[in-house]
Amino acid sequence: GDFQFDTDIRFYYLLMPVVVVMALGMVNLRRTRFGRALVAIRDSDVAAEAGGIHLAKYKTMAFGISAAYAGVAGAFFAHYLEYIGPDHFNILLSIEFIVMLIIGGTGSLLGAILGAIFMTLMPEGVRLLEDVLRAMKPDLLFPDLRAMVIGLVFIFFIVFEPEGLAGRWRKIREYWGEWPF
Template sequence: MRFIFKTSYAQDINLAKHGGHVFWYGLLALLLLGAPWLFAEYWLAQMTFILIYAIVGLGLMLLAGFTGQFSLGHAAFLGVGAYTQAVLTNAGVPFPLALLCAAGLSATVGVVVGLPALRVKGIYLGMATLSFGFIVEEVLARWEKVTGGNAGIHIKAPDLFGWKVDSGEGFYYLCLFITVAATLGILNLLRSSTGRAFVAIRDSEISAQSMGIHLARYKTLSFALSAALAGVGGALYAHKLQFISPDQFNIIQSIDLLLMVVIGGLGSVHGAFLGAIFLITMPQVISLTKDYLPAAVGQAPGLQAVVYGVVLVAFVLFEPLGLYGRWLKVRAWFQLFPFYRQGMFKRQKSFQKSDRLK
């Protein structure tokens, strides 16, 4: 087992805690940089989708995993970013400026949606965000002069001040750069006082308020940052598909995004990436294995939904910490063997009962 001897407070906030992190993340960086030469075009496209969903997952993880705010309409922010990017790109605006506008408009919408979070929480906040998702979907379908309505809208290739990114490899590297930048931004945010305030609100709003944390400010900021990342992901999503329509940003998409962070592991940056990998690879696994199943099962139209539901229920019952939580247990088993104890990761009882005093 590795023991880290710390001699300064700066070691607590280092991104790489030890040499093993530097080695493995460096190896991962080399793999991602060499992906266009190592994988076929189809799998490179799937990796691009993983990067795009990871960006959206980082935003939703910040909101749900680190701030404790429940959202059932996150696909609406995805749609706002996608349509903003499509309209501005088709109008001739360079890709970086259009991306900033997509993130800014999504963040502004996130602030508007975050206002109900100041007075409601839990399932009631989920209902409020769900209603907002329906409103955005209807606006995208009815505002035909701008969005094209239900007929959808095509989008041009990204234009980086004269350089057209019209190849799969070039767009993959563009998504990789933005994903790395978003990840480093989230990691640094969580190490700051703002990130600690988010976590304090998640653990106990009353305790956070008693420590001087402004609940309204930080909740609204969390919604804005989460919506901005969803808008960036939506802009890249639109460029990758080259065609978008309102039905791509419905309640099913919102549930998929929530499923992504829950299965990946709430409260961890790694969980956003693991959940994105699950969300993209699971349909591939189902399509590859259904030919070996009986015809009545393999050809059933709702097979994917059933598998998703079974997997979600299984994780909620047996592995509430998600894929990243399972990895932590496996790692601890190898590090502590033969002294590993099965109940080490059981949920601790909460001794904070002040939330019940109204």
């Protein structure tokens, strides 16, 4: 038959296997010599270079791999929207991507996934907050509440949870792994 991915559910079933394959590819990449070299470069450029890692080569390869991942994501984004123009990519979207990574936790695949889930669900939370605030004070308008909440959440994570959701998850697992002893 004819395959059409014209609904959100169908698009989800198209996208999820791709996300799983790409995530598994990234997990396996970290276990290779190349992945360990990138971790060493992330931790300390100077120490990695002293250890014999060619920085320019590995950074260029990392850029190429990230560009490939971004290209796949962009292709699916374009398919989903059916049209892409400059108006789709404003400064708030760029800030949201950065906040997504900070909230999830930098340097980990789990952090990127948790940050994406958090930032995807946050507009619904903001909408509920708007409803509650309107019920309390009907004459107030909240034109930039979403941007304000993003800023507050970003500051909260920078100050109180610098390792992000992935760091908090790791701490919870360590705590319960040792419990009750």
